[in-house]
Amino acid sequence: MRNLQEIKSDKQSKYGEVIEYLSQDNGYWLENDKWDFEIEIFFNNVVKVGNATYKHIDFSGIKSINLKNEIKFFFLYHFKEGLFTNKVIARLRNPLNYFTKFFKEDTLLREDKERIYSRWKLFLINNGIKFKSTETTYFSFTNILIDFIKDFYDDREETEKDIWYSKNIVGAKVPATGVHGAGGHINFESVPMYYRDTIKRYFKTIITKKSWNHCHQIISHLNYFFNTFYSNGYTDGFIENLSRKDIENYLYWVNNGYKDKNATYKSKFISYARTFLEYIQMAQYDTAPKKEVSFLIFQDDIPKRELNKDEVKKAKFIPEPILKQLDNNIMALDRPQFIPIYILLRETGWRGTDILNLRYDNCLEQIWNNKEQKYNYYLCGEITKTGIAQLKIPIRDKVAEMVIKAIDKTKELSTEENNPKKYLFNAYEGKLKGKPLAKATLLKTIKRLIVQKDIKGTNGELYHFRLHSLRHTRAKEYVEQGMGISVIQQILGHQSLQMTVHYATVSENVLYEKWKNTEDLELFKVDTVNNELIEVDSSSAEG
Incomplete structure (x- = not known):
């Protein structure tokens, strides 16, 4: 981890970037401590969340000028980059008000995230906020804020950090409509410290090859892989010594934990882990399994991916x-x-x-x-x-x-x-x-x-x-017009032929037309008087 003093030495020049960023739109964000949702450069309207109506977000309670500008920068950046919707910002008004009363220092840079989270959690509970581990609006507010501020002041190469932001990785495959994950980042902090460098090294090889959202899925499933083993008594070094029995335990945990999920859902917990283990073994990482991965995870271990039958039945095709x-x-x-x-x-x-x-x-x-x-x-x-x-x-x-x-x-x-x-x-x-x-x-x-x-x-x-129904409908049209499945796969940009096959259905009318063409083949004849089948000689050599 980079020395805190090294990061602080760059703080003055980086803080200048904060001021420059806030100076956009004729300095509105820098000069005003209360941002009006109704102004044109902001949301141009009041924001409604449930039954509540919000007209502004207020930073005036933050006494430290430096801290105030850094928190303003946090909000403005997420707004400008489309990472926070108007409703998210409105929901964060109240956590910000509580934080203003809670935090009295002049910077978040030297704060330990875990320590401040414990204090913040207790503060909120004492102020009548009910605790939920999944609550991101209140309880995770300090974590998100500290991660962002520390990342901003940390000038190391992005792939050396524990949190990677798509904006800082050249060649990251980010869709125009945005990325998944809070703030558009991939977080490695949940990976056990012993294996963190291994995971980051692996991701460095795929981060510009796979889409950002796909990478986000992979780290989520690998986190489950690590957390499951560690929570069941395994310790640092378990990957190197993996046995088939260990994998059988993992398969049981996945299938038991997600017994109500379909095969497609469960398959990723196994396939992503196997791909990761295979790569680090071929690349001869120090932390790679000693036993061949092919003898640890079998192909048959991965549930055959399929669309949930209920999903297939949903109205995918526009009538x-x-x-x-x-x-x-x-x-x-x-x-x-x-x-x-x-x-x-x-x-x-x-x-x-x-x-x-x-x-x-x-x-x-x-x-x-x-x-x-x-x-x-x-x-x-x-x-x-x-x-x-x-x-x-x-x-x-x-x-x-x-x-x-x-x-x-x-x-x-x-x-x-x-x-x-x-x-x-x-x-x-x-x-x-x-x-x-x-x-x-x-x-x-x-x-x-x-x-x-x-x-x-x-x-x-x-x-x-549903907008996506246009895609399904066009795929069906391609099929009905006689286009080959492999060609449809290429046109639609599917990664696998299996996904395209799900669209390979035809309407009842087309089915009838195709069937009608077989009427005159006379494969068999029926005596309509006696209702008896008249056999057809199939031994004829005629064309």
Whole structure:
């Protein structure tokens, strides 16, 4: 761990960065200790959480100027980066008020997180706040705050730290719509100290290959792996001495602890652990198992991943009558900027995050077609969920013309300040400035169209639209049009063919049409008088 004195020596210059950051928007954040939710550069409206209405967040109770600015910086950064919604900030008003009464020092930099958490927990309980270990609004407030402040002042290489922020890792595969985890970070502090460097070294090899959200999943499941063994009496060095019996114990703990979960859910607790152990063994880490991993964890130990039957039964595919109404009325959206997004979702079957992640400088390409002797248009984008750096799929000329118009308009509106990452569907002002248009706003806009056009399902009620259903529906259309499963897999950007197979279903009408074509094959005949089967000679050599 870096010496605290080394970190403090850099504090003055880093504190200058805090002041510079707070000086945005004509210094509003720095000069005002009470931030009004109703101003245009903030939320532009009061914030409602449950039955409560909030109009501002107040920092005036913090006596230390330095501490006040650091906490302001914590809130502003999370707001500007889209890591805190307006409701999260509103919910944190009360914990901030309690913290103002609780903490009397001038810095959080020298505080021990565990020690201050114990004191903070007792303080809250004594003030009538009921304790919940999963409560992040009150009880985890100090942990999140201290982690952020210490990370900011720590100038070490990000991968040397115990908490990695996506913004500090070059090449991190972060979707345009954001990342999972509090503050967009991956936390290794829950990994036992003995194995922490091993885990961090392993993650350094995958952090730019797999999506950030996938890495977040992996550390979560590896934490379970370590915590399960340690809580059952195992100690430092257990990995090196793993036996098949130990793994059998682990399999029992997983299956017993998650007996109500499906195979897909449980498989990750085993597959992620096996992949990790295999890698550190091949790479000859000092902490690797002595016994071959293939003799410790068998392929059959990993439950065959499958979608929960109840999930499959959910309305994934938009009924054809509903789909026609949506397609025919989409030009009537009350926010026209979302029209091309909907069209691209329908055309490609990509995820909403994939379309919103498109960049105007490289999202469209023309590729020569030898057979047709002409150039065809291809949509090009990064699929962060499955780690595909650039997926190219063909699109129709009319859709390409729409994309070209969108590119021209975006180029005209974009500057280095309002669209530094060159998003095709960019927000040019407000809290999302410089980020893609919000997927949630697109969904709300389509839902308003459903109300406006009175689009109802078979139950007579307004259709309950889910954005991801467009992806499922397009996949089914590909299948019904006779496209091969492996081709569909590539177009959709699926990591495995198994996932694509889940979409390989056809509607009852298409099933009927396909069946109808077999009527005249005369594989057998029935005597309708005697209701007897007339055998057909199958030994004929005729074609």
